[in-house]
Amino acid sequence: MTVSANPPATSESAPTVQRSPEHERALRALLWRDRLTSLWMPLIVLLVAYVPYLPLIEFVPDSASWAQPFMQGLALVLLVAFGGILAWRLAVPRERVLRALRHDARELMEEMERIHKRLPGKIAPEATARLDEQQLRLEEAFLSADAARIEKETKTYDAVATQTLGVFRKQTAWDLFSGFGKALAVAFVVRIxxxxxxxxxxxxxxxxxxxxxxxxxxxxxxxxxxxxxxxxxxxxxxxxxxxxxxxxxxxxxxxxxxxxxxxxxxxxxxxxxxxxxxxxxxxxxxxxxxxxxxxxxxxxxxxxxxxxxxxxxxxxxxxxxxxxxxxxxxxxxxxxxxxxxxxxxxxxxxxxxxxxxxxxxxxxxxxxxxxxxxxxxxxxxxxxxxxxxxxxxxxxxxxxxxxxxxxxxxxx
The missing domain is CATH 2.10.109.10 (Umud Fragment, subunit A)
Structure with missing residues (x-):
C-alpha cells in the first residue's frame, strides 16, 4: 500500500492526511462494517423508520392497514439482526477487542479534527504533519487487524497529540460540555x-x-x-x-x-x-x-x-x-x-x-x-x-x- 506520510506543510483548518485510493476504500469498508455490526444499528434503523411512520398514520389514517404490518415486520427483522450480532460478538471475543480499540482510536482522531476546525490557522504545519504521519500508521494498524499493533499506535498517536496540541486539548472539555448541553436542550424541546x-x-x-x-x-x-x-x-x-x-x-x-x-x-x-x-x-x-x-x-x-x-x-x-x-x-x-x-x-x-x-x-x-x-x-x-x-x-x-x-x- 503506497501512502504519502509527508503531506505539504499547510495551515488549513483540518488534518491533511494523504491516502492512496486503495487505502481510502479499505478504511471506508472497515468503518461501514463496524457501523452495520453495531448493537445500536437495529435501534437506529427503527427510529429512522418511525420518523415518516408517525405523520403518515396520523394524517393518512388508511395507510395504517399496510404501514403497521410493515413496521412490525421490520421490527422482527431488526430483532433477529440484533440477536445475530450479539451472538457473533459473544462467539468471537477477538472481534470485540478489535472493535473497542478502533472505537477509542477513532474518538481520538475526531478530537484532533475538532481542534483543527476550532482553531483554523493557529496550529503549526509541523504539528499537523506529525499527527498526519502517525494517523496513517494507526490506520494501517486498523487494516492489519492486529490488536497489539492498534493499541501501540493509538498510544503513540495520543502522545504525539499531547506533545503538539497539549495546550489546545485542555480546551476540549468545554466542547464536550457544550455538546452535551446542546443534546440535552434538543431532548428537552422535543419532549416538551x-x-x-x-x-x-x-x-x-x-x-x-x-x-x-x-x-x-x-x-x-x-x-x-x-x-x-x-x-x-x-x-x-x-x-x-x-x-x-x-x-x-x-x-x-x-x-x-x-x-x-x-x-x-x-x-x-x-x-x-x-x-x-x-x-x-x-x-x-x-x-x-x-x-x-x-x-x-x-x-x-x-x-x-x-x-x-x-x-x-x-x-x-x-x-x-x-x-x-x-x-x-x-x-x-x-x-x-x-x-x-x-x-x-x-x-x-x-x-x-x-x-x-x-x-x-x-x-x-x-x-x-x-x-x-x-x-x-x-x-x-x-x-x-x-x-x-x-x-x-x-x-x-x-x-x-x-x-x-x-x-x-x-x-x-
Missing part, C-alpha cells in the same frame, strides 16, 4: 413541545388501550402549551375534536396525568341515555360487536384477572371506535346533560362504566369536571411498546410479556 411517551396505568380505556401499553403523544397538534401556566397561546394544527384520545394533566388533581377520549367540545350538550351518547340531542350510533369480550385487568395485590364485557363500535360524529359496557343494560339509565364551556372539553373512557372521567369529577367524585385546553398535553398517536398480559416471556414475569401484536398500533 413535540412528542412525549406515556404509559397506560389502568383499564379505563379498554379495549382501545390496555394496561402496559406505552404510547407516543403528539404535543404540537393543538398548539404550544406552556406547562407552568397551563395556557395555549395559539393553535398549530387544530383544536381538540370529538373522538381524539388525549393525555392531560388532571385539573382536579394536578399531580396526575389522565388519558381519555374527547366526547364533547365547547358548546356541546352531552347526555348518555341507556349507555348511548347523545350530542346536542342527536344519538351517536353504536353497534354490538361481541357479547362477551374478555379483557385482563390488573391489581397490585392479585395481579392479572379476567373481566367480561360487551363490545360495541361507537360512531362519534363519524369517528368510529370501540367501547365497552358491563351488561346488556347500562348501569345508569340517564347521565347528564353536561354542557361544555368555552375552551374546555368533556372526556370519557372507552371502558364506559369503569372510568373516572368528566362525569365523575375526573376521579374526585365531586360532580362534572371538564378539561381546559391548557391542561391538555397532546393527542395519543401510536403504541410504541406494550408490556401487558400475555405475549413474549409472560411466563417469567407473572403474566406480563411483550405484546408484539400491539406494536405500532395507531390509537383511534
Amino acid at each position: 413541545f413535540i412528542i412525549e411517551p406515556y404509559k397506560i396505568p389502568s383499564g379505563s380505556m379498554f379495549p382501545t388501550l390496555e394496561i402496559g401499553d406505552q404510547v407516543f403523544i403528539n404535543k404540537f397538534i393543538y398548539g404550544v402549551r406552556l406547562p407552568l401556566t397551563n395556557t395555549v397561546p395559539f393553535q398549530i394544527v387544530r383544536a381538540p375534536a370529538r373522538g381524539d384520545v388525549i393525555v392531560f394533566n388532571n385539573p382536579m388533581q394536578t399531580d396526575l396525568d389522565f388519558i381519555k377520549r374527547v366526547v364533547g367540545v365547547p358548546g356541546d350538550k352531552v347526555e348518555l341515555i341507556d349507555g348511548v351518547v347523545h350530542i346536542n340531542g342527536e344519538a351517536q350510533g353504536r353497534t354490538l360487536v361481541k357479547e362477551d369480550l374478555v379483557v385482563f385487568n390488573k391489581h397490585d395485590s392479585i395481579g392479572w384477572f379476567p373481566e367480561h364485557r360487551r363490545l360495541y363500535e361507537e360512531n362519534l360524529s363519524g369517528h368510529k371506535h370501540a367501547v365497552l359496557q358491563d351488561a346488556p343494560t347500562a348501569r345508569s339509565e340517564h347521565e347528564g346533560p353536561y354542557v361544555v364551556p368555552p375552551g374546555e372539553v368533556f372526556v370519557m373512557g372507552d371502558n364506559r362504566e369503569n372510568s373516572s372521567d368528566s362525569r365523575y369529577g375526573l376521579g374526585t367524585g365531586g360532580g362534572v369536571a371538564f378539561v381546559p385546553y391548557g391542561f391538555i398535553k397532546g393527542k395519543a398517536m401510536v403504541i410504541w411498546l406494550s408490556l401487558g398480559y400475555g405475549g413474549w416471556f409472560s411466563g417469567l414475569f407473572d403474566g406480563t410479556g411483550l405484546r408484539t401484536d400491539r406494536l405500532f398500533l395507531p390509537v383511534r
Whole structure:
C-alpha cells in the first residue's frame, strides 16, 4: 500500500492526511462494517423508520392497514439482526477487542479534527504533519487487524497529540460540555413541545388501550402549551375534536396525568341515555360487536384477572371506535346533560362504566369536571411498546410479556 506520510506543510483548518485510493476504500469498508455490526444499528434503523411512520398514520389514517404490518415486520427483522450480532460478538471475543480499540482510536482522531476546525490557522504545519504521519500508521494498524499493533499506535498517536496540541486539548472539555448541553436542550424541546411517551396505568380505556401499553403523544397538534401556566397561546394544527384520545394533566388533581377520549367540545350538550351518547340531542350510533369480550385487568395485590364485557363500535360524529359496557343494560339509565364551556372539553373512557372521567369529577367524585385546553398535553398517536398480559416471556414475569401484536398500533 503506497501512502504519502509527508503531506505539504499547510495551515488549513483540518488534518491533511494523504491516502492512496486503495487505502481510502479499505478504511471506508472497515468503518461501514463496524457501523452495520453495531448493537445500536437495529435501534437506529427503527427510529429512522418511525420518523415518516408517525405523520403518515396520523394524517393518512388508511395507510395504517399496510404501514403497521410493515413496521412490525421490520421490527422482527431488526430483532433477529440484533440477536445475530450479539451472538457473533459473544462467539468471537477477538472481534470485540478489535472493535473497542478502533472505537477509542477513532474518538481520538475526531478530537484532533475538532481542534483543527476550532482553531483554523493557529496550529503549526509541523504539528499537523506529525499527527498526519502517525494517523496513517494507526490506520494501517486498523487494516492489519492486529490488536497489539492498534493499541501501540493509538498510544503513540495520543502522545504525539499531547506533545503538539497539549495546550489546545485542555480546551476540549468545554466542547464536550457544550455538546452535551446542546443534546440535552434538543431532548428537552422535543419532549416538551413535540412528542412525549406515556404509559397506560389502568383499564379505563379498554379495549382501545390496555394496561402496559406505552404510547407516543403528539404535543404540537393543538398548539404550544406552556406547562407552568397551563395556557395555549395559539393553535398549530387544530383544536381538540370529538373522538381524539388525549393525555392531560388532571385539573382536579394536578399531580396526575389522565388519558381519555374527547366526547364533547365547547358548546356541546352531552347526555348518555341507556349507555348511548347523545350530542346536542342527536344519538351517536353504536353497534354490538361481541357479547362477551374478555379483557385482563390488573391489581397490585392479585395481579392479572379476567373481566367480561360487551363490545360495541361507537360512531362519534363519524369517528368510529370501540367501547365497552358491563351488561346488556347500562348501569345508569340517564347521565347528564353536561354542557361544555368555552375552551374546555368533556372526556370519557372507552371502558364506559369503569372510568373516572368528566362525569365523575375526573376521579374526585365531586360532580362534572371538564378539561381546559391548557391542561391538555397532546393527542395519543401510536403504541410504541406494550408490556401487558400475555405475549413474549409472560411466563417469567407473572403474566406480563411483550405484546408484539400491539406494536405500532395507531390509537383511534
